[in-house]
Amino acid sequence: MAGGSAARGLQALDVSGAADKINLIPQDFFAELCEQIIQHLNHKIPGVNTAELCQRIQTSGIEINVDDLAKIANIVSFLFSTAARNNLSTEELITTLGSAVSVLPKHAVQVIRHVWNEEGKSIGVSEDARDMATVGQFVDIKWKLGVAMSSDSCRSLKYPYVTMTIKVANPSGQITDRSFEMTIPQFKNFFRQFKEMAAVLETV
Structure with a gap:
């Protein structure tokens, strides 16, 4: 099943291991990260500038390194691209997260739900795009x-x-x-x- 494959992939990416780091990121920065990921998946921007975003988060007084932020971006990108390939609704996406929802910070789940509800349907993942990437x-x-x-x-x-x-x-x-x-x-x-x-x- 589509939800099952996404959940298995998320387990391999160790969502629980990243949850503590996600918890450090304020909601507005996490929302910006998710927005950039959606724009990248829609081919509106070439990529997610984790180095620049990390620097701004650090300037706000939060200790996080660029490798941890890149890992979080990879997890969210995998989640959104898998959900797009399987045409998951917002509720199906949250269900797919399954046990990860209990370890993720509440603000992160709210952002994921909001961003996917607003912009998830706009992602088109074609075979050609995957081959080119x-x-x-x-x-x-x-x-x-x-x-x-x-x-x-x-x-x-x-x-x-x-x-x-x-x-x-x-x-x-x-x-x-x-x-x-x-x-x-x-x-x-x-x-x-x-x-x-x-x-x-x-x-x-």
């Missing part, structure tokens, strides 16, 4: 030019370099940053390859 999705890129001023291993200092930061949403919807540095010759080669890609795209 096996690689990361590019979100943003930033760069800056710097000059090396000190180094233990380099004799010639004051050489310029480019720092690139690429924001990527992984297949589970978590947004992560990847940074790397390039020398000017490496950057020129990088730029040349992008020009070649652009030229090829012009012919498509």
